[in-house]
Amino acid sequence: VTFASSVLPRSGTSGAMVKSKKKVVLITGCSSGIGLSLAVMLAKDEKKRYRVIATMRDLNRKDKLVEAAGDAYGKTLSLAVLDVCNDESVKQCVNDIKGRHVDILINNAGIGIVGPVESITIEEMQAVFETNVFGVIRMIKEVMPDMKKRRAGHIIVISSVLGVQSLSALVCLVFAGVGFHDVYAASKFAIEGFCESLAVQLMMFNIKLSLIEPGPVRTDFEIKMIQEVKERECPGADPETVHYFKNLYLPSAINIFLAVGQTPKEISKVSFQAVYFSASLFIYLFRNLTNSLYAPIVALKYAxxxxxxxxxxxxxxxxxxxxxxxxxxxxxxxxxxxxxx
Known part of the structure; x- marks a missing residue:
């Protein structure tokens, strides 16, 4: 399920020139979790190869990021306001970057939802797709024309193993970490389909597109979502479905994240490698599973x-x-x- 290709430097471009200039990295959703960890990891790169623009909807939530960045804040890391669900916010953010020059776009912002599909409103479903699908597409549409003109760039999307195999989630190990992710999985399938198609076209312009596919991630976002779901009444769902959801899924969900979930730092390392391999070694992977445990389960889909x-x-x-x-x-x-x- 991993597709690799080698991208050689364009003629007339020396390796020294490529390495001497800081790559501008724009990351969405950096107030916590994977986005925060990845922004700090890139900003603290020992060789100082990256200038990171870390974005979030509300800069009042910047404290954790600023603290984690330490001396890198204000040097190799800067902050910007960005709401991926707002056209004007997206355009303004990119316009504020010198020359609108973005070498690497990392689409990390996302939201989740879990529960019996009968109890999830259409409005709630639309909110998930607005961020996870259209938010990513907005960002890509905004930076892609400039990347095409330069015939250079790398777009990275933090997706999910649920975008490859909606039933995976390490069910072979934990038996209850699957199901009730219908809407979230659908949003990830949608963006993966979009990216698989677009990646082929972008190759003509020497632009790379990579998917990062985590499974369970131990973040405040995940745990908070599960805890909030406990309060749901599941209106519209039949008693049998509610029973399985309340008594099978929920009691096991947090244990699953704690037992087999990866940390944001572990996911960030895979993302960092995708950036580094592409920029420095001219090698890029389209699909990047963050945990080898998922590979046999994903392969089951294609068997x-x-x-x-x-x-x-x-x-x-x-x-x-x-x-x-x-x-x-x-x-x-x-x-x-x-x-x-």
Whole structure:
């Protein structure tokens, strides 16, 4: 599931010239979590190869970032206001950058939602897509024309393993970390589809596009979301679904994050490598799973083109585990062309 390609320097561009100039890195969603960790990691790069512009909707939430940045703040790291859901905010942020020059765009801002789909309003679903999909697209649309003119740039999207295999989430290990992520998974599938298509076009302009795909991440964002969900009444959902959600998923969710979740720093290291390999070694990976544990589970999706294998497997692992009457089997493969004939 990892696709790699080598991108060589354009003719007339020396390696020394590439290394001597700081790369301008624009990162969204830096008030906490992965965005904060990655902004600090790049700003504190020992070789000082990057000038980081860390953004957030509300600069009143800058204290954690400023403290973590230390001496890098004001030198290799600066702050800017940015709301990825607002066209004018996006345009103003990029316009404020000298020459609108962004070498590396890292789309990190995102929101999550979990629960029975019947109990999630359309407005709540739209809010998730507004940030996770259209927010990313706004940012890409704003920097892409300038990158095309320069025939250089790197766009990185912090996606999710749920954008590759919506049923994965390490269910083989924890049995309950899957399900009830329908809307969030849909938003990640949407942006991954967008990026897979766009990446091919951008190659003509020497612009790289990379996906970073974490699984559970131990952040305040994740834990807070799970805790808030406990207060939900799940209106519109049937009692059986609510039972599974309340008594199977929620009691296990926090333990899952603590047991197998990665830290923001671990995710940032993978993202940092994507930046470094592309800028310094001229090697770039399109898809970057942050944890090798996900690889077999993701591969399960592609082992059977009908989809039965993964859907049935995860259903039995989640809902039928331990039931004596449960047997795991696939429907016989049907050749539709033969049936039609």
């Amino acid at each position: 059977d083109e009908s989809g039965d294998l993964s859907v049935n497997f995860f259903y039995h692992m989640l809902f039928n585990l331990g039931r004596q009457e449960s047997t795991f089997s696939l429907r016989p493969r049907v050749n539709l062309s033969e049936k039609l004939n």
